[in-house]
Every structure is written in structure tokens, then in C-alpha cells.
Amino acid sequence: MPDLPQNRTHQAADRLPSGRFAPGVTGNPGGRPKAVRDVAAAARELTADAIATLAQIMKDPNEPSTARIAAANSLLSRGWGRPPQAITVSLPAGRSEQVDKVLFDASRSVTARFSGFEEIENRVIPLNSNIVLE
Numbered sequence: 001m002p003d004l005p006q007n008r009t010h011q012a013a014d015r016l017p018s019g020r021f022a023p024g025v026t027g028n029p030g031g032r033p034k035a036v037r038d039v040a041a042a043a044r045e046l047t048a049d050a051i052a053t054l055a056q057i058m059k060d061p062n063e064p065s066t067a068r069i070a071a072a073n074s075l076l077s078r079g080w081g082r083p084p085q086a087i088t089v090s091l092p093a094g095r096s097e098q099v100d101k102v103l104f105d106a107s108r109s110v111t112a113r114f115s116g117f118e119e120i121e122n123r124v125i126p127l128n129s130n131i132v133l134e
Helices: 006-014 034-045 047-059 065-080 095-113
Strands: 117-120 123-126
Antiparallel strands (some): 117 123
């Protein structure tokens, strides 16, 4: 079994001989620390300022061109998403049907998960909700 740090020796009983956690056992029983959520929330509150800063850098001819390009790319990727990338896949004979089934099952699962929602003005909202779009 791999050596564990001193602050994790109590987890040795929860691990398999390979060092992995046994089924049903987690190495993080308390979940994600609250501080991580607080940092994410604080960063989201600064979104408008961050976008304004990026726009200012992008428009300033005195900024280095690398900074202007990086700012423009950041704004575009956040506003429009990253461009799709083509992937070429070659499958052995007979595998195509298996892949089709996996994709079909996945799309059915996504459809079922969002069946209680509808899209209005490019927003996904729960059906029969009292949300008013301005």
C-alpha cells in the first residue's frame, strides 16, 4: 500500500491494497470545502468588472498586441463559446452499432432529464413556472 501523509493515516483501513478507496468509501466525506464555494461566488460577483477590464485592454492601442488578442479571445469564448473541434474516429467493424446505442441512450437520458423544461428566448426554464422574462 502506498505511504499516506500523516494527516491521512486513518484512511488506510478504507483503502484497498492497491491504494484506491474501497467501493462506497470516499476520501472527502465532508464534500467540497465551503471556502471554494465562497471564492466562486465572489468571482462571479466580479464578472461585469472583469468583462469591462478585458474590453478596455482589447480596445487600448497602447497595450501589447498579445494582451489585446488574449482579451478579445476571452471575451469571444465567454460570449459565444469555444468553436467546435472536429474529431475523426475510426472504429473496428461492428463497433459502430455499439457507439450508436451509447449515443442514443445518452441523448434519451438528457431528453428525460430536461423533459420538465422549455426554451423561451434562448433560456431553459421549468414548465409551468411563474418566471417572467423581461
